[in-house]
Amino acid sequence: MRLEGVWLRYQRRGPWVLRETDVAIGPGEVAVVLGRNGVGKSTLLQLAAGVLRPTRGRVVDRPAAVGWVPERFPADQPFTVGAYLAAMARVAGLPGPEADRAVRRWVDRLGLTRFHGVRLPELSKGTAQKVGLAQALLRPPGLLVLDEPWEGLDSAARELVPEVVDEVLAEGGTVLVSDHRGETVRLPGARHWSVADGTVTEAAPSGAAATVVVELSVPAAGVGAAVARLRADGHHVIRVRDHAVPPPATRQASDSPPAAPPDDPFSATAQPGAPGRPGPAPGEAPLSGAPGGSGPAPEVAR
Numbered sequence: 083m084r085l086e087g088v089w090l091r092y093q094r095r096g097p098w099v100l101r102e103t104d105v106a107i108g109p110g111e112v113a114v115v116l117g118r119n120g121v122g123k124s125t126l127l128q129l130a131a132g133v134l135r136p137t138r139g140r141v142v143d144r145p146a147a148v149g150w151v152p153e154r155f156p157a158d159q160p161f162t163v164g165a166y167l168a169a170m171a172r173v174a175g176l177p178g179p180e181a182d183r184a185v186r187r188w189v190d191r192l193g194l195t196r197f198h199g200v201r202l203p204e205l206s207k208g209t210a211q212k213v214g215l216a217q218a219l220l221r222p223p224g225l226l227v228l229d230e231p232w233e234g235l236d237s238a239a240r241e242l243v244p245e246v247v248d249e250v251l252a253e254g255g256t257v258l259v260s261d262h263r264g265e266t267v268r269l270p271g272a273r274h275w276s277v278a279d280g281t282v283t284e285a286a287p288s289g290a291a292a293t294v295v296v297e298l299s300v301p302a303a304g305v306g307a308a309v310a311r312l313r314a315d316g317h318h319v320i321r322v323r324d325h326a327v328p329p330p331a332t333r334q335a336s337d338s339p340p341a342a343p344p345d346d347p348f349s350a351t352a353q354p355g356a357p358g359r360p361g362p363a364p365g366e367a368p369l370s371g372a373p374g375g376s377g378p379a380p381e382v383a384r
């Protein structure tokens with residue numbers, strides 16, 4: 083997903099909150115959005131989630147299933163937890179039995195069972211936040227956007243956030259998360275986007291956290307085994323593509339490649355990467371293992 087030349091202001095002639103923002107994130111990646119209060123972190127997340135439309139510019143390649151957890155769950159709605167989540171599952175397009183299963187799964191996992199029949203306005207802030215998290219996960223999200231997800235959660239639920247993030251990444255999803263409490267030390271492999279003065283910059287990872295992308299080609303017949311081996315070694319497989327298809331970075335902006343289908347087993351990503359392993363030096367030739375260079379080529383971030 084990419085934000086291309088995105089500008090945002092809330093009112094015509096009002097101040098620009100974001101200017102000329104260009105950021106991109108791929109399947110299996112998580113970015114933490116950092117910055118002081120009021121700088122535009124929530125605005126950036128809402129643009130990414132599709133909750134806000136850019137005043138100028140555009141957002142491309144947003145996955146179809148987006149889970150958005152707002153900073154404050156809007157609890158002033160006259161529904162019980164169970165009825166609200168069932169309705170949200172239907173809104174997410176899940177058919178009846180699947181919707182029921184998804185609601186049960188997340189109600190159990192987030193410790194909401196005893197609140198099933200409680201109305202939303204009667205919930206504590208932390209419990210309401212858990213309902214907010216549950217609704218975003220009912221349909222496995224291709225993009226999960228978490229605005230200060232640790233806010234108000236008890237310690238058990240706080241532990242659950244990185245677990246959920248890892249699961250979304252392992253399914254090939256993308257995660258954006260804002261944090262002003264320093265909780266994101268719990269997401270060691272995350273990229274860091276910093277918002278200041280209306281602009282978004284990415285902090286270059288350094289030392290053990292630095293990663294590089296290695297392109298390699300393998301015989302098509304052995305791609306499943308190769309991907310499994312790479313993952314078993316702790317590498318992060320970003321995608322598998324046909325050799326004839328150029329990587330997205332070389333495409334023109336207007337080309338807008340579609341997101342990998344959710345049922346493509348090779349669009350999934352193994353976490354974590356392998357911090358500290360040496361990568362090729364800048365400018366080093368990409369690895370190539372397959373004679374003749376035919377067949378899909380996994381790109382491997384390490």
Ligand SMILES: Nc1ncnc2c1ncn2[C@@H]1O[C@H](COP(=O)(O)OP(=O)(O)OP(=O)(O)O)[C@@H](O)[C@H]1O
Nearest residue numbers: 092099117118119120121122123124125126153262
């Ligand atoms: N709906 C709105 N209408 C008008 N201005 C808004 C609206 N939402 C946010 N703003 C303004 O846009 C700016 C950025 O707000 P935003 O909520 O994105 O910042 P933030 O970095 O997420 O802040 P915090 O850390 O306090 O959540 C602020 O000046 C805020 O007052």
